[in-house]
Amino acid sequence: xxxxxxxxxxxxxxxxxxxxxxxxxxxxxxxxxxxxxxxxxxxxxxxxxxxxxxxxxxxxxxxxxxxxxxxxxxxxxxxxxxxxxxxxxxxxxxxxxxxxxxxxxxxxxxxxxxxxxxxxxxxxxxxxxxxxxxxxxxxxxxxxxxxxxxxxxxxxxxxxxxxxxxxxxxxxxxxxxxxxxxxxxxxxxxxxxxxxxxxxxxxxxxxxxxxxxxxxxxxx
Amino acid sequence: xxxxxxxxxxxxxxxxxxxxxxxxxxxxxxxxxxxxxxxxxxxxxxxxxxxxxxxxxxxxxxxxxxxxxxxxxxxxxxxxxxxxxxxxxxxxxxxxxxxxxxxxxxxxxxxxxxxxxxxxxxxxxxxxxxxxxxxxxxxxxxxxxxxxxxxxxxxxxxxxxxxxxxxxxxxxxxxxxxxxxxxxxxxxxxxxxxxxxxxxxxxxxxxxxxxxxxxxxxxx
Numbered sequence: 001x002x003x004x005x006x007x008x009x010x011x012x013x014x015x016x017x018x019x020x021x022x023x024x025x026x027x028x029x030x031x032x033x034x035x036x037x038x039x040x041x042x043x044x045x046x047x048x049x050x051x052x053x054x055x056x057x058x059x060x061x062x063x064x065x066x067x068x069x070x071x072x073x074x075x076x077x078x079x080x081x082x083x084x085x086x087x088x089x090x091x092x093x094x095x096x097x098x099x100x101x102x103x104x105x106x107x108x109x110x111x112x113x114x115x116x117x118x119x120x121x122x123x124x125x126x127x128x129x130x131x132x133x134x135x136x137x138x139x140x141x142x143x144x145x146x147x148x149x150x151x152x153x154x155x156x157x158x159x160x161x162x163x164x165x166x167x168x169x170x171x172x173x174x175x176x177x178x179x180x181x182x183x184x185x186x187x188x189x190x191x192x193x194x195x196x197x198x199x200x201x202x203x204x205x206x207x208x209x210x211x212x213x214x215x216x217x218x219x220x
Numbered sequence: 221x222x223x224x225x226x227x228x229x230x231x232x233x234x235x236x237x238x239x240x241x242x243x244x245x246x247x248x249x250x251x252x253x254x255x256x257x258x259x260x261x262x263x264x265x266x267x268x269x270x271x272x273x274x275x276x277x278x279x280x281x282x283x284x285x286x287x288x289x290x291x292x293x294x295x296x297x298x299x300x301x302x303x304x305x306x307x308x309x310x311x312x313x314x315x316x317x318x319x320x321x322x323x324x325x326x327x328x329x330x331x332x333x334x335x336x337x338x339x340x341x342x343x344x345x346x347x348x349x350x351x352x353x354x355x356x357x358x359x360x361x362x363x364x365x366x367x368x369x370x371x372x373x374x375x376x377x378x379x380x381x382x383x384x385x386x387x388x389x390x391x392x393x394x395x396x397x398x399x400x401x402x403x404x405x406x407x408x409x410x411x412x413x414x415x416x417x418x419x420x421x422x423x424x425x426x427x428x429x430x431x432x433x434x435x436x437x438x439x440x
Binding site for chain 2: 059065073092101136
C-alpha cells in the first residue's frame with residue numbers, strides 16, 4: 001500500500017520548511033498544499049483543530065502537528081535512510097535541546113527585529129539576536145553541520161531561518177555575516193544540499209513578503 | 221559500572237516533578253539536589269550554561285536539560301521497564317503533541333492567574349485556563365490515563381501542575397473540580413500511584429510558597 005503524505009503549509013513558514021527538508025532527505029513523495037492563512041481550509045481546521053496552524057503533516061489520513069514533532073515522526077517511520085537524529089540516546093537529547101533552543105529563541109527574538117518599530121525593544125532584540133547566533137556558533141564549533149559530518153536534526157530546525165536573514169538584517173539593522181561569519185558559512189554549506197535548496201524559498205521572496213506584512217501591520 | 225544520576229531541581233517546580241516521576245517509574249536511584257534559585261550552585265551553572273535553569277538531569281556527569289527532553293532520555297536509556305512513551309511512531313507523535321500543548325498552555329496561562337493582580341488580564345487568563353483544561357478533558361476521554369491503561373508521557377507532563385491547582389483556584393477565583401471534574405478524577409487517580417505521590421510536594425506547601433512569591437512580587 002503506497003503511503004499518502006500531504007503537507008499543509010505556508011511557503012514563507014520556517015516551520016513548514018523544516019518538514020519539507022525532512023521529507024526531501026528521506027526521498028518521500030508528498031502533496032504540498034499552500035494554505036491561505038486568512039481563509040484556512042476545512043482540511044487544515046480538521047487536521048489541527050487545537051492550534052489551527054500550519055504546518056501539519058498528514059500521513060495516510062492521520063495528522064502530525066508541530067514541526068519538530070513531525071520531523072521526529074518522519075525520522076522514525078522512514079528509518080531506512082538518512083537518519084536525522086543521532087542513534088545514541090545522549091546524542092538525541094543533545095540534538096533535541098538545541099532544536100528546542102532554536103525554537104525558543106530565533107523566531108521570538110526575530111519578531112523584535114522585523115515586527116517592531118525602531119526603538120528600545122528593537123535595539124534589545126538586536127543585541128539578543130546576536131547573542132543567540134553566537135551561542136549557536138559556539139555549539140557548531142568546527143563541525144561542518146550541527147549534526148556532525150552530515151545534515152541533522154538541529155540543522156533542519158535552524159536552516160529555514162536563513163531565508164529570513166535578509167529581513168532580520170534590513171529591519172533589525174545588523175550584519176549577520178560580520179557578527180557571526182561561521183553561521184553564514186554553515187548556512188551556505190547547507191543550502192548546497194539538494195533537499196535543503198529545493199525546500200527553501202528565495203531570501204528575496206521572503207523579504208518582499210515581510211515588507212508586505214509590515215505594511216499591513218502599519219510598521220515603519 | 222553503577223549509574224550516577226543526579227537531579228538538580230527546585231521542589232515546587234512542576235518541570236522538576238516530571239523528571240522525579242519518570243525516575244521513580246523506572247526505579248532509578250538518584251541524588252536529589254534542591255537549588256537555591258537566588259544563589260545557583262556552580263554545578264547548575266556548569267551543567268546548564270545556556271538557560272541556567274532547573275531542572276537538569278545529570279547522568280554519569282553528562283547533563284540533560286529541559287524536562288520533557290530528560291523524560292524522553294530516561295525512557296530511552298532505561299528501556300527495560302515501565303515504558304513512558306507508546307511503542308508506535310504515531311502514538312509517540314500524538315503523546316509529544318499533547319505534552320507540548322501542556323508545556324505551551326498550562327504554565328503560561330497559569331501565570332496570569334497567580335502572578336497578576338485582579339483585572340482584565342486575570343479574567344482573560346481564567347477563561348483561557350478553563351478552555352485549556354476542557355480540551356485536555358476531551359483528549360483524555362474515557363481513558364483512565366492520557367497514556368491509556370497506564371501512566372504515560374502526557375500524564376507525567378501534566379500531573380505536576382495538580383500541585384499548583386489550589387493556587388490557581390484561590391488566586392484565579394475558579395473551581396477546577398466544578399468546571400472540569402474529569403481532570404480532577406484523573407489527577408486523583410494519578411496521585412494514588414506511588415511514583416507520582418512520592419515525587420510531588422503537598423498542594424498546601426506549594427500554595428504557601430506561591431503566597432510568599434506574590435508578597436515578594438508585590439501582588440495583592
